[in-house]
Amino acid sequence: MSSADVDEVSPYELLGLSLEATDAEIRTAYRQRSLKVHPDRNRGNPDAARKFHELNQAYELLLDPLRRMALDAKQRVKEARKARFASYDAKRKGLVEELEASERAFKKAKLEKEGEERARWLENERIMDEGRRLREERERALRKREEELLTAEKANASENEPPAVGTLDTxxxxxxxxxxxxxxxxxxxxxxxxxxxxxxxxxxxxxxxxxxxxxxxxxxxxxxxxxxxxxxxxxxxxxxxxxxxxxxxxxxxxxxxxxxxxxxxxxxxxxxxxxxxxxxxxxxxxxxxxxxxxxxxxxxxxxxxxxxxxxxxxxxxxxxxxxxxxxxxxxxxxxxxxxxxxxxxxxxxxxxxxxxxxx
The missing domain is CATH 3.30.70.330 (RRM (RNA recognition motif) domain)
Known part of the structure; x- marks a missing residue:
């Protein structure tokens, strides 16, 4: 049996229910278990907030007919797989576990590669943004310098030119x-x-x-x-x-x-x-x-x-x-x-x- 199947906990397991549980049973189980893991009652437990959140998600999923129908189908496939796996001999179980481990390793390598590619892309974008920023700063500095030189030239030119003569200046x-x-x-x-x-x-x-x-x-x-x-x-x-x-x-x-x-x-x-x-x-x-x-x-x-x-x-x-x-x-x-x-x-x-x- 794969470790993914073991680690993945279904909403039914979180609430301690079977696939045939009614809505009333779901609500009762949620009230009982949520009181035990509520953050206000477990201030010293750092996992209390996470467990309470998982209970809320499981409760909402099971009360949604469409989502519960999809979950039930998935659960039945999972249980059928467990039953088949239990009927295998030791050699066949080893082959199945080896195959599933290989698939998990492939998925992990693929995710790591995608993560590395995204990290490189983000780094390239950062370098390009930094280059654009530096180029814009240089252009702004050059424009400012040109404006200052032009202003200074105009000021010098205006200082070297006599002002207008008013009608009463003489x-x-x-x-x-x-x-x-x-x-x-x-x-x-x-x-x-x-x-x-x-x-x-x-x-x-x-x-x-x-x-x-x-x-x-x-x-x-x-x-x-x-x-x-x-x-x-x-x-x-x-x-x-x-x-x-x-x-x-x-x-x-x-x-x-x-x-x-x-x-x-x-x-x-x-x-x-x-x-x-x-x-x-x-x-x-x-x-x-x-x-x-x-x-x-x-x-x-x-x-x-x-x-x-x-x-x-x-x-x-x-x-x-x-x-x-x-x-x-x-x-x-x-x-x-x-x-x-x-x-x-x-x-x-x-x-x-x-x-x-x-x-």
Whole structure:
């Protein structure tokens, strides 16, 4: 008799029943035996849970008519085999057992071979997955490196290119008392005052005389547009300096902040920051396109820290949308036209708002 038949325990044997047992007998046997092997009553027995599970499976199988019918047929074949085996002589029993042992060994070898093949397949899949993962990581690292290089190149390129010039980047704001400078109440007077720093657009000058409060001197706020940003920068750097005729005159940028182009020039080392210019004079007039008279140019000392060749505004991108091209007008003429037509109202409004905020 084979060891498989001996080791395999049928549901009938687990419940101590015969093939002719009724459903009621199956339920009674299950209740009695399940109480003996229940895990809650056998906490010290590690096999209690396994035995209880086997009892449950046997109970469910025997109460299922179709499954029990198949089990009964199998049991009858098994019992018939036992009966035949018992009738064999010793020699024949040995041959049968040897044959069954050979079959079991063949099945075991087959299962082991299938297990080894599956293990090799799983290992190959693992190696392939690992290779894909490493390849994807290298590709991601290469893409990241390329993106970083591209970003760095763009950053370097953007740093080497001058920023856009705003519509008010060449405009400065002047504040002073009328009593200290009674002559500076007309655009022509302001143009003459600031001409040593650069060419000024007389038609774009805006002057606002603030009403005189009781016991306070009358003040003037003016916006003056230079034709080159270099002139505006020189005027701001000379704010309040007596040697340039700006005593008691506060000169600042029209927008209240330094234009980006000035910061770019300082960063590129082409311009000394204003903090280091306190002891220097305005820039030389060779930085302007429309230079004033030779007498005014000769009277202005050189501005040593200012770039000898200021960036050409024609080549710089403009922050505002350019007006349609007009025959015979160059870039500066278009810029001045925009200042006169589009910015004059806004500058006047800005002056009034700031004066109202100061009151």
């Amino acid at each position: 405009t400065v704001r002047l504040k002073y008392q009328v009593a200290a400078h009674p002559e500076l109440t007309t655009p022509s007077a302001l143009s003459t005052l600031l001409s040593p720093f650069g060419s000024v657009d007389d038609s774009a000058i805006v002057i606002s005389l603030k009403p005189s409060p009781p016991k306070k001197p009358k003040r003037v706020t003016a916006l003056v547009a230079f034709k080159q940003i270099g002139g505006a920068f020189a005027a701001v750097c000379s704010s309040g300096r007596s040697e340039n005729g700006l005593t008691s005159i506060e000169v600042d940028w029209a927008e209240g902040k330094e234009p980006e182009l000035i910061g770019w020039l300082v960063k590129m080392g082409k311009l000394t920051p204003p903090s280091s210019l306190s002891t220097q004079s305005p820039p030389s007039v060779n930085q302007r396109q429309d230079a004033p008279s030779s007498t005014a140019a000769a009277s202005a000392p050189p501005f040593s820290s200012f770039p000898s060749t200021f960036p050409n505004l024609d080549a710089l991108p403009n922050a505002s949308t350019a007006s349609p091209a007009v025959p015979g007008l160059d870039y500066e003429s278009l810029t001045l036209m925009r200042l006169r037509q589009a910015e004059r109202t806004r500058m006047e409004k800005e002056i009034r708002e700031r004066e109202a905020a100061e009151e």
